Ligand SMILES: Cc1ncc(C[n+]2csc(CCOP(=O)(O)OP(=O)(O)O)c2C)c(N)n1
């Protein structure tokens with residue numbers, strides 16, 4: 040695969056998400072594939088933003104661990120990311136304001152300072168002084184040249200983006216693009232070869248939006264939500280398109296209301312959906328059991344973010360499995376499913392509505408911040424509007440002479456044909472107290488152990504039949520492997536590539552991605568895993584929840600675990616290296632690495648109003664009164680280069696043992 | 705306009721008899737809900753009774769209509785969802801003071817603010833009945849209950865004042881000892897376009913020995929017998945605070961305002977549940993095109 044990875048770094052509010060979006064759309068229109076990852080620390084102006092776009096001529100499944108081109112919008116970005124650019128790559132920045140110290144840069148990397156004022160002088164004459172954000176368009180032009188993407192699609196995207204502001208603004212943007220493009224042509228060489236563009240245009244979107252579109256295709260009529268990152272973009276899409284889709288969108292007072300309204304709408308007879316993050320889901324749990332005992336179809340999307348509690352609102356994690364699994368008191372039928380990429384999120388949502396209706400139960404779709412908010416290109420065919428809508432066994436009419444309609448009739452399948460409210464002669468109560476076939480409560484006045492036994496069995500029988508309807512997971516990536524990786528959710532994208540890399544390096548590997556969590560294909564998974572040689576789980580959490588769950592359901596324990604819980608998604612080479620370490624029986628060090636020490640130094644400087652300093656030298660020192668080795672970091676003043684401060688960070692604990700400002704000379 | 709054909713009381717006779725304590729105020733409320741539906745000619749199949757959890761919330765099981773007996777405190781959002789899914793049905797929420805003014809008060813406030821076209825009948829016995837007699841949000845100050853053995857220290861909530869200020873457009877108080885008035889108030893609430901809150905003194909004969917039938921009989925009077933005009937916001941608010949020797953019954957406040965449903969154009973095409981399902985190919989293609 041031909042590929043490049045472009046990084047754009049700056050402060051929140053610099054408008055770099057827009058530039059990234061434009062670049063990705065250009066690629067999608069050229070028939071190239073893109074996977075974008077926005078590692079943002081802040082949604083508020085000022086925080087550091089780091090957007091990476093991996094572009095390839097084949098489908099890309101993760102943001103990778105490479106960096107070909109860097110567009111740096113502030114000095115911090117140069118210092119933090121310049122060293123990541125690989126040989127043959129390029130660093131682009133506005134040289135009117137920023138500079139790049141060659142010592143930061145690897146061998147064979149081009150440094151391309153762009154004298155913005157000078158190259159846009161003519162444009163300013165026509166359009167007046169440029170707003171700072173305009174530098175992004177020039178930088179984009181530079182990148183288009185150096186990545187051999189041309190200007191045609193770029194001009195078209197800009198024309199659409201700015202069309203509503205008038206022709207003049209469009210002209211301004213296209214001329215800025217050209218200025219960057221021409222300047223790069225004269226001053227630098229391309230970072231990749233000529234592309235063979237595809238002949239299909241690829242939509243570029245997120246898991247959240249795919250879920251929202253799928254809800255429309257599946258005939259959803261009601262969507263309720265309370266804002267919470269990273270689920271909010273479903274609400275935004277739903278609200279923006281409500282009049283087109285005919286889906287009533289209700290922002291509620293809290294998540295208790297959200298789920299209860301969605302279930303109410305389900306009782307009323309329409310397909311309904313809601314979404315939230317882990318914190319909101321915590322408020323929803325009692326109602327999940329209500330949908331279970333009332334046998335009401337509803338689809339709930341739970342988007343995981345870094346926890347516990349408020350945790351890391353804008354960072355990814357897969358640590359809510361046990362919360363979702365343990366949701367609500369008691370035992371009830373439900374489906375818990377975790378899609379693995381954007382296209383799968385679309386199909387999973389459609390299937391979820393059908394399973395919810397056919398088996399009359401709540402479905403929780405488990406997503407995570409990475410899947411929900413990262414953008415990727417998807418084959419257009421994946422978004423197919425021709426979907427089968429199976430509302431299950433619905434009683435259309437019930438003649439008076441047919442006897443009493445039994446809402447919870449004890450059937451062999453466990454499914455009791457459902458009459459929607461308003462159907463003549465089918466009156467019933469949907470109750471959270473347990474009840475008999477006719478929906479009369481058996482909780483108090485008419486308590487009846489045998490009826491309780493039979494209705495429990497009836498409800499839980501639906502799980503057996505649901506399991507039969509679900510496709511079992513399979514081993515992917517090769518039959519006889521020496522190592523089998525276990526994963527779920529968005530981690531699929533990176534595990535899939537890690538397995539390819541391992542095989543290419545001669546380590547025979549395959550993987551098992553669990554999609555349907557409850558009910559679980561225990562028999563099939565036991566069979567697959569008990570034949571596997573070395574088994575390693577790969578999860579973005581601390582306690583390897585899926586590995587524990589699989590052990591609970593199959594008795595098969597993993598041999599080792601790979602975990603990441605710093606808020607960032609896993610990367611392919613990281614997995615490859617860790618797998619090799621584990622195969623070599625090496626234990627993994629949890630020490631603070633040199634790169635981490637540097638990031639921690641930046642953190643200290645930013646949080647102590649010392650931004651005029653920067654780390655310049657890092658050395659490891661053996662235990663020296665702090666009970667552990669330390670990273671000794673020398674800081675200098677950014678502008679003068681004068682000695683600024685010294686800092687010691689514990690290699691084991693990460694503690695800041697010492698910080699001392701240099702004496703004024 | 706279609707003429708109303710009144711339906712007899714036994715139209716709504718439920719499958720089982722209520723299990724409330726003999727003398728419980730909730731019997732009167734059940735009967736008045738049934739009479740009100742009959743008076744308005746609402747067919748059982750077009751009537752949805754939604755409750756939470758509590759003695760009072762058992763009501764949907766005792767009436768011949770569709771019912772949702774939901775979670776403690778969640779009757780309002782569940783009813784909202786059911787109502788928005790099928791606006792052709794009449795939704796009446798029935799429950800207790802603990803359910804509606806305690807654990808569920810957040811939902812109540814917002815439903816009133818939305819002016820949803822539903823009716824909410826609260827059987828206010830100023831106590832938690834089902835859980836055997838703890839203080840509720842409307843328990844009077846100083847009242848000794850199981851959970852307040854030295855007397856309730858908290859100021860009771862004023863549901864009527866709350867409703868008026870939150871945006872309910874029909875605010876009334878009934879008493880299960882005044883059956884005819886109660887029926888009229890509930891029928892008025894169902895007929896009213898917008899959120900109707902009817903707070904009903906419905907004595908718990910088992911656990912509330914203070915706010916009893918005689919307590920209310922001595923104090924209540926009927927607003928309409930005194931020519932009360934419920935249309936003035938501030939006067940109504942003042943009236944809502946009348947308590948002590950004289951306690952008013954009747955419609956305290958009433959106004960005509962657009963409902964939430966009026967503001968949502970999608971409902972103009974009919975009840976959601978009756979609208980066609982699935983994507984329109986052209987619209988779907990446009991939506992995908994936004995991502996290219
Ligand atoms: C989440 C939750 N908390 C507590 C309860 C226990 N509970 C059931 S009914 C009730 C209070 C009922 O009081 P009210 O709503 O006034 O009804 P009443 O019995 O007085 O008619 C409580 C606390 C519950 N069912 N669910």
Ligand code: SF4
Nearest residue numbers: 725728759833908909
């Ligand atoms: S406990 Fe009180 S509220 Fe409950 S049924 Fe008995 S009298 Fe009525």
Ligand SMILES: [Mg+2]
Nearest residue numbers: 800801831833
């Ligand atoms: Mg009560």
